[in-house]
Amino acid sequence: MKKTMSLCLMVIISIIFSACGTTSTPKDTPATQNPINSNTASPAQPKEVALKIGLPGAYDVTKKEIIDGFKTKYPYIKLEIEEAPWGDFATKITPELAGGTPPDVWFQENAVILSYGKRGVAEDLMPYIEKDLKLDDYTSALFAAKTEDGKVWGIPHGLNPSTMIYNKKLFDDAKIPYPTKDWTYEQMLDIARKLTKDTNGDGKSDVYGLIVTSAITSGWFPWAKSAGGGILDETKTKAIVDDPKTIEGLKQWVDTMKTGLAPTPDVVKVNGGGDQMFGQDKVAMMPLQYSAQAGLNKNFPDLDYDALEMPIGWDGKRVVPLVTNSWVIFSKAKQEVKDAAWEFLKYYLSDEAQQLLAASGAALPVKKSAMEKLDVSTKPQNKLAYANGVEEAGITTDENASWQEWRLAAQPIFTDMYNMVIAPEEGAKRIQTKIQDVLDRNK
Structure with a gap:
């Protein structure tokens, strides 16, 4: 009789604990197997940010497909494109810099970018490069805008x-x-x-x-x-x-x-x-x-x-x-804008964008893998002579x-x-x- 009462009591206690949701997960069953997790938060959506990109020479110099590709991949970065003929852009940028209103990211001749670094209006890109890029993927020309003190004031728009x-x-x-x-x-x-x-x-x-x-x-x-x-x-x-x-x-x-x-x-x-x-x-x-x-x-x-x-x-x-033209980030922009500008430069250095650049025939890419996409349907057929020359002995003037x-x-x-x-x-x-x-x- 005592045994029967004990068994009944155990069953009642088990039912009560089960109803209260306190039944423990077996030790050999991972908690992640629980099919319902009401505490899982939705991924945070990136904060929308505006980014102004300067394009001297407009889409005659920079492939529109690259800009469009970036828009598709980063819809939260709202682009404003400032374009002008090359000479007009170079003239216009001087007063814009003086007034603190240039594009957030733009490109010019590499030597001009070096002077911007000296004047303090170019962001040092070395910390960004060290954090996000695998250097073995790129030719040494990636550092065309590097100075003796280790600062990098720009990254190549294209190699010539x-x-x-x-x-x-x-x-x-x-x-x-x-x-x-x-x-x-x-x-x-x-x-x-x-x-x-x-x-x-x-x-x-x-x-x-x-x-x-x-x-x-x-x-x-x-x-x-x-x-x-x-x-x-x-x-x-x-x-x-x-x-x-x-x-x-x-x-x-x-x-x-x-x-x-x-x-x-x-x-x-x-x-x-x-x-x-x-x-x-x-x-x-x-x-x-x-x-x-x-x-x-x-x-x-x-x-x-x-x-x-x-x-x-x-x-x-x-x-x-x-000879290179180099992209530069305006050093006095807000940090969130500089971060967005670097996202653009990372995309520009990606396989997707660099292969578009290679296929254009306008300039050589800086990423090694994209060299395989050089257009050999036009003369000279041995376009690798340019690429190999850069890799072996390319130097700025x-x-x-x-x-x-x-x-x-x-x-x-x-x-x-x-x-x-x-x-x-x-x-x-x-x-x-x-x-x-x-x-x-x-x-």
Whole structure:
């Protein structure tokens, strides 16, 4: 009888506890298996934020698909697009910065961005990069706007490096093998001698093996570096134009015209420019920036040519001049806006956006994986020569915060050197003084 009463009591207690919801979960059953969790909160919706993006050159320079892709992925970031022709944008941004009303994120020439960093209006992006990016995914050009103290004032909008292009017809007619990627300046000049010809017997060359220019990227800068010299030292605070190695490289540059391997400036002018001479089979080899291929293809659709990495210098090193435009975030914007601007830059550096950039043919991407998406349906087919050149030896043209000023001071003298009205030795001395004065004033 006692046992029966005990069993009944246990059943009653069990029923009461079950009704009160106090039955414990078995030890071997995870709590997450409970099918109902009334305490689970809904994910917080991102706070809406307005972001103004500046686009110099509008959608002719920046792919609209990239902007649209960002809008789709980040609907809570409400975009205002400020666009204008490139020159108008550059003029307009100066008073906007003075008044504290520029776009929140925009891009300009890399050297200009470096000057913004010095003035305190550009956000240092290094903390953002270290937090969110895997550096191995990108080329070293990601840090084109990095300064000696480790600050990064911008990230590339696109890369515009140089290669040498060569006219395959002229090589074939002369039965000369196409150059290979390990070629040198010395070999380039030797090939140029073999391809330079007087076809009508008047004692003057009608076909030239090479063409040189007075421009920084395709002219004096790579030639100054070719013998181990340069324009500025590694700190970008001292000029080294009067270094004997720099002078030797500049002499080689001018001697291509003196010896007849390259046309003189007056011959280039008479023939309508270097692109015209190359397209009309009058020049066998020519330096070409990535962005210039579209114009060459448009003007000479049947031209048979290809690209090759810049040659290796006499010092055993290759130098690939690299021009970039860089995105910058306005440092005085509210933090939530700067965070939104960085979300945009992260998207711009993503596979999706970088592949769109690669396919456009307007500039090289900075993400390595996107290099596989380069448009090889147009000439030159070997567009990887640009990409490989950047990865191996891409450098900016000694850009620093005073780059615009010292370059403008030096260019007229380099032009006189190119026109052969002043010897490289004398010109280098004058340029040395001009550049160093600018650098000292901007310390």
